[in-house]
Amino acid sequence: MTATSTLRARAGTDRPAYRSIDPATGQLVTEVPTATDTEAEEALTAAGTAFRDWRSRPIDERAAVAARVGELFAERADELAAIATQEMGKPVSEAREEAQFCAEIFGYFAEQGPALAADQALPTPHGTGRAVLQRRPVGVLLGIMPWNYPYYQVARFAAPNLVLGNTILLKHAESCPRAALALQQLMDDAGVPAGVYTNLFASHAQVADIIADPRVQGVSLTGSERAGAKVAEIAGRNLKKVVLELGGSDPYVVLDTDDVRESARTAFATRMGNTGQACNSNKRMIVMADLYDEFVAELTRQAEALTPGDPAEAAPGTFAPLSSRAAAEGLARQIRAAVDAGATLHAGGRLLEGPGAYLEPAVLTGITPDMAAHHEELFGPVAVVYRVADDAEALALANDTPYGLGGAVFSADPDRARRLAEGLDAGMAAVNAAEAEGAGMPFGGVKRSGYGRELGPLGMDEFVNKRLLYIND
Secondary structure: OOHHHHHHHOOOOOOOEEEEEEOOOOEEEEEEEOOOHHHHHHHHHHHHHHHHHHHHOOHHHHHHHHHHHHHHHHHOHHHHHHHHHHHHOOOHHHHHHHHHHHHHHHHHHHHHHHHHOOOEEEOOHHHOOEEEEEEEEOOEEEEEOOOOOOOHHHHHHHHHHHHHOOEEEEEOOOOOHHHHHHHHHHHHHOOOOOOOEEEOOOOHHHHHHHHHOOOEEEEEEEOOHHHHHHHHHHHHHOOOEEEEEOOOOOEEEEOOOOOHHHHHHHHHHHHHHHHHOOOOOOOEEEEEHHHHHHHHHHHHHHHHOOEEOOOOOOOOOEEOOOOOHHHHHHHHHHHHHHHHOOOEEEEOOOEOOOOOOOEOOEEEEOOOOOOHHHHOOOOOOEEEEEEEOOHHHHHHHHOOOOEEOEEEEEOOOHHHHHHHHHOOOOOEEEEOOOOOOOOOOOEOOEEOOEEOOEOOHHHHOOOEEEEEEEEOO
């Protein structure tokens, strides 16, 4: 049975809904039914049909459409922010910044994309003829996106591929239907042709069939290791390229500082970004022994000073809920398991009563390699701190993780910090900065953090046919 016929054969089965639940209140906001198999097939057909026209348009024309998408992200930043805040609890100021970053991303690829995709002359064997490396679109792509950055994750996948001439089916997280609909409306209003970008409220079974369908040429997933492994398995069986951006447990190494308390405050503020729900957050703080006690004490003061607040107001001194009650309960269990195994909880870690998803920001020390927390990703507002004696121990600990997304090293001596950063087993390393964030900065990891890159020049090079054209003249 073909993938298309499988979609049609299941029509009329159960249709679990995409549900938007406000994590601050636990109240249901919106419920959207999962697509029927007929709707999924129609979306796939439309994407395949649209590809033939979209790829034939001049790249400057596609870039102009992408530029308009970026402009609408900027114009609608407040509207989009309100949706993200209610849908996944993101502090409204951060949600606004996310929408504005999407404007930057689309602007970058609209401006730089034509040059990044330009033909490249190559030297020929024995100097005869002409050879050109061409970058051509490959076809329909499936994007499977998460809830933690409901706009940014889509933008960094969609922007370069729309400019390249690929068409996109977008399966968003089940908890973000309003964000998904707002993105579709934005694309439509920007002049993205029908079928070039299509939001699809697909089921997991439909996703598997879409990946297998011969009309689909690639898949990009940002999400959990479990989801990434399943998608990669299906794609592998069907010889489809995949880009995976999965979990992370990034090291944040502090070698020395002139102001320990300020360094700790910066580290804590970084960890609290998006309420700790970022793949490349500084989940493991590795601090030299002579700084450690004061550093932990300041982190504890910072955590204890926070009170639960409304993410729509994002008042200073407050913390926001996690994305869901289930997420908060899961993180609370991880914290309890670490403490039961011998770790020290200096602050927070308590799940607040009520239907909301509030978990007090926590500070944990004493994590050892025999504890699950040493190897797991703590996806939320938990600062884990390790004490080390020297640079060699810091580097060994930084690399003692199944993940390899990013890492940062801080020192008053940039050369010392760079030497350690050079040894990080990660896709991204920063010196005296938490990260290098920007539309032109490639994003991605190694090991169990996935493979492939998004953003920057490398973001144009994933789903593209790097075709050799040789002319013997």
